[in-house]
Amino acid sequence: MFSPVRTSTHSPARLPFWLAAFSLLLLCVPALHAQDWFKTSTSSGAASIRIAVADFKPLSSDPQTVPFKHTFDTTLYNDLANAGIFDMVSKSLQPQATPGAPAEISLAQWSQAPASAAMVAFGGFSVQGGRIICNGYLFDAKNTQYPQVLAKQYDSAASEDSARQIAHRFADEIIFRLGGGTPGIAETKIYYVKLAGGNKEIWAMDYDGANQHPITHLGTISISPRISPDNTRLAFSSLGKQGFQIRMYSLLLNRTVNFPIAAGTNLSPAWSPDGKDIAYSSSRTHDPEIWISDANGGLARRITSFRGPDVSPVYNPKTGSQIAWVSGRTNLPQIYIMNTDGSGIQRMTDSGYASSPSWSPNGQFLAFAWNRKYGPGAPGGQDIYVMEIATKRWIQLTHDSGPCDFPSWSPDGRHIVYANSADGRAAHTKIWTMLADGTQKHALTDAGADMPNWSWK
C-alpha cells in the first residue's frame, strides 16, 4: 500500500505532511485516523473502530422473514465494511448468539477475544402482516454501565428492496455516529451510462451496485449523466438530429423536461452546488467553450474563450465559486481551474493526457483520469489520480488494470467510483468503486456500464 504512493508523489521528503492532510480529508476527525498505512506515516497512533455486526434475530415465523433477514444482514455488514472507517469483526470470529433486544446481549461475549469488538450492532427482524419490523441497536461493548449508543426502529412494507433500504438507513446512522459526524453514503445512488446494443441509456443503481434500473428510454446515445444536488433532476447529453444536446430528466415527473437546443455540440453538464446553474461545453460559436446557464437553460453566458476543445466542467462543491475543466488549448487535454466568471485560470496538470475531473466534496482535491505518458506506443495507461489543489501534488490510485476514466467522489469524500475496462474495449467497461486512497476496489456492475456519477446526498 505504501510504496506506490511513495513512487508517484512529487516530493517524497514531504510525504508525511501530504498524507496527514489526505487522511484529514478522509476521516475528518483526527482521533479517527483509520487506515493503518496512514498511521504508519502520520504516527497518530489511533486505531480504527473494531465493530461486530451480529446476525439479527428472527422474531416472527412468517416465511418471508428468513430471506429478507438474510438480505438485511448481508447489506448491513457490507455497508459498514464499505464505509472504510471500521475494523470489521469477521463473522466467523463472532459469538453464536443472536441477541434480539438489549436484555438478551451479553457484552462480555463480544468484547473478549477473539471478537474483541469495541462496538456491536444487533437487533431483531420480523415480517408481520406484510410489513418489516426491525429494531436495531448499537452498543459500546466496553461500556458495561451505559452501553447503548443507538436504538432505532424501522417499519416498512415488506420487500427485498425494503430490507436493503432499512439496512442502508441503519448503517448510515452508525456511520454518522462513529464516523466523526459525516453522513454515510449507504442511501446514495450512482447514475451511469448503460450500453444497450448501439445505444446508450442512462441507468441508476444503489451505491453498492444493487437495484440497477433504467432511467431513460430514448433509443439514442445518451451520456454524461449528472444528478442535481437535490436528487430531483438528471442532466445529461444526448445525440439527436442537431448533434449532442443537453437534456433534462425529471425524477419527480419520470420524463424528460424541456431544455433549449443550442447550435453546435452541447455536452457534459455540471450542477452548481446550489442547484441553480449548469455549466457545460457548448460549440455554438463553432468552438467548444464552457458556458453557464440557469438550470432551465436560460441566461446562457460564455465563460472561456480560447481556441480548442473546452469540456467536462465541474463545480467546486464546497464554494460553488470555482470550476475545474478540461482544455485542449495547448494540444493534449489538461486539467484547469478558474473562477465561475472565467478569471483566475490555473493549469493543474503539467503533461500527458488528463480528463474527467471530479471535485472532492470538501473542495480540497481533484480526482481525474490521467495518462501521464500519452502518445502512440507510449508506456503506461490511463489511471485515476487525486491531486491536492493547493499544492498540485498528486497520488495515483489505479495501477495496470486497464484504462480507467470518469472518477466521481462520494458525498462523504471517502470513496471514488470510476469506470474501468480491463482489456481497453469500450464494451467491456465496468463500474468500480474504491476508497479515496485507492484501497478496497471492487466492481459494482457487469460489463457494459460507464460514466458513473455519484449523487450529492
Add this chain to the structure above:
Amino acid sequence: MNVTRTKLHRAIVLAATVIAMGAVSGCHKKQSGINPNSLGPTPTEAAPAPTATITADPLAIDVGQSVVLNWRTQNATTVTIDGIGQVNANGTQTVSPSNSTNFHLTAKGDGGTAEANVRVTVRVPEAPTAPINESDMGSEEVFHQNVKDVFFDYDSYDLRPDAQASVTQAASYLNAHPAIRVVIGGYCDDRGSAEYNLALGENRANAARTALVNAGVPANRLRVISYGKEKQFCTEETESCWQQNRRAQFSLDR
C-alpha cells in the same frame, strides 16, 4: 473551367437567337408589301378582303424593357390582338411582355378575315446552370468521388496538406452544385476521454467547415455534428484503424 464553358455556350445560344429572329422579322417585312395572300381569290362580291400587318420594334428585348407594336389593316371592321383585345384599325401600342410572346392580330371585315403575327422574344436572365438537374443533390457516389473525407493526426484538429487538397476539390464540386447541402461529421479514434473526444470532433468538423467557407462555399449549406468516439468506423486497436476514425466526414444533408 465550367464557367468558361458556360459563357461560350451562352454566346452560341445568343447568336442563334439573333439569326433566328432576323429570319422571322424578314418574313414579316415581306408581308408589309403587297401581300399576295391578302389579295386572295377574286372576291365574288363587292366587299374587298381585309388586309393586316403587324410589326414590333425591337423584336427582342430583355425582361422589363418595352416594345412598340405597330399594325395596319385595311377593309376591316373588327381588329383584335390576342392578349390586348379590340384595337383601332391602325395603331401603335407599347407593351412590355414578361416572356416571349406571339402577338396575333385578327382583322375581320365584310370581305373575310386576315391574320398577322409577330413574335417578340424576351431574354430572361438565367443563373448559370449546372449540367445536372438543379433541385437534385446528385448521387451519393458522385458526391463521395468529389467530396472526400479529411483525416487528422492524433489529438489534432489542424488540416494536414493532404486534407487541404481534399477540401479544395470538395469546395469546387460544391460551388458547382449549389443545391447540395452537407453535414460534416467530426469523428475521433477510441482512445482517451469520451467527452473530450466529442469536443475534439467538433473542432475537427469545424476545421473542415472553415476551410470550405474560405473556399467560397456558403456557410448556410454546411452543418456540423460531432460524434466524438461514439460512432466508430472500425474497432481494431491499430494505427490504420485509428487513422480511419480520426476524420471529418462529409455526407449529403437531405
